[in-house]
Amino acid sequence: MQSLSNRAKKLEAKPMTLAERAYLPAIFQGLSITMRHFFRAATKKQVTVRYPEEQRPFSPIFRGLHVLKRDEVGRERCTACGLCAVACPAEAITMVAGERKKGEENLYREEKYAVSYEVNMLRCIFCGLCEEACPKAAVYLQPDKMAPPRFERDEFIYGKDRLVEPVDPNARSIRGIQLTPEQAHALSQKTSQQLS
């Protein structure tokens, strides 16, 4: 039957030539190939990344460890609405809401805030839906940090102590919105450093 594409090749099993049957030429061919790789590995830079010492650069859109953002005067943005927990397909987020007391206006942006906010990093699939669901631009997945391996399971439940970003803008992650001019400057410098 003729083939539909007319590209079929007819293959015939030819008897092996003497050189092929002797096997030695093929051995030397193979040896020369591996030797080329040997010298390439010995002289050129290898593609292997020796992980703890050197790290591969993260992609700018990498979704890593969560962060709870502060606003431009350093107040926590989260208002504990629970939309992130609802959006989370892995049910990794739990929170307890509380009412802001008098005198705490410099700590919390809204009248309601998260007393506790926990993300279970073993459940989290780092999909970023919490980030999209947040109406207050409070939760983000950082592009430059990962949840490191740990020995105990309960150490993977990150509370507010490890999620809320530091007050110092220079120590913060590069992703976020509504920055002060100083913060924006510092972060753009950090970004250009990381991307270069």
Place this chain on the structure above:
Amino acid sequence: MIELPTLGWQSIVILVVFGVSLLIATYCTYAERVIAAFLQDRVGPDRAGPFGLLQPLADAVKLFTKEEFFPAGANKALFIMGPCLAMITALMSSAVIPFGNVIQFGNNVFNLQGIEVNIGMLWVFGIVSLGVYGVMIGGWASNNKFSLLGAIRAGSQNISYELAMGMALIAVLMISGTLSLREITLQQSQAGEWHFWNIVKQPLGFIIFLVCAFAETNRTPFDLPECETELVGGYHTEYSSMKMGLYLFAEYVNVFVASAVMSVLYFGGFNFPFQYELRDWLVSAQSWELMSAQNLISVLGLLGLFGKIFAFIFFFMWVRWTLPRFRYDQLMRLGWTILIPLAIFNILLTGGLILGGIIK
């Protein structure tokens, strides 16, 4: 009656050879991994110490601290004897290898060789043949089908390839007329004829010997006794801890000994090109004493022999990470229908060339 000083020197040499064999075997494990990695565009072990040089120590600690496992129904005595035999036989054969020429201090002559016996080659062959007992006993005593299959394969493979190996050797013996490894080495060093190493006279014999050496040491492409894709781990499937380590070590010691034997038989042993010219130049132009010039040549020859040995060990590893394993019937066909007839042809050819006066 052997005089005591000679005995003392000999025992020192044997101890040193023993230590060196073990050291080389230890670092063969490291070299194997690094060379394998480089051939496959990887990095290899580089965590323990600079360049991973302490990796063998880490491996040894790991092996020693592993659980000593005895399979149910195993013959305990034989199970322990297997790896011991493999190791003992592997280490014994290096005793007769001449690692260097003599070193002279006044009237004291020190021979850089464990034991000089006039049947050195037979000694090596006898011990190497015994080596398969370690594998056979270990595989048999494990009470495991895979181990037994590996052991049987090792037995038949070694027997088949010893024939071709012996016949390749006979051609060398026809040229040299002696079984002493030292004599064979010295014959390859006629003054002014440095290039008459046996490889020039016996190229075909060398190739046969090389292929058989791969089979005798159970190295890829002939590592059917282990053959992890078919037989789990072959004869050492049931072994753990340092008994396993002894088997692996024995393999590397065997590789070392096979490399040494090939260097001695075919590549001039401790001879190196222009050694007599160098000695004469030292004596005449640099006004050295003849004795110290000769000692320098001996030391250089020792280093040269180790260079050859390391080159062969590298070749063993290079081949291991290049060629796929033979199928068992292919292995047997290669041994019986190709290598043995070739070896016989090589004997006839050598005999004809000797009769014709072309080589001597």
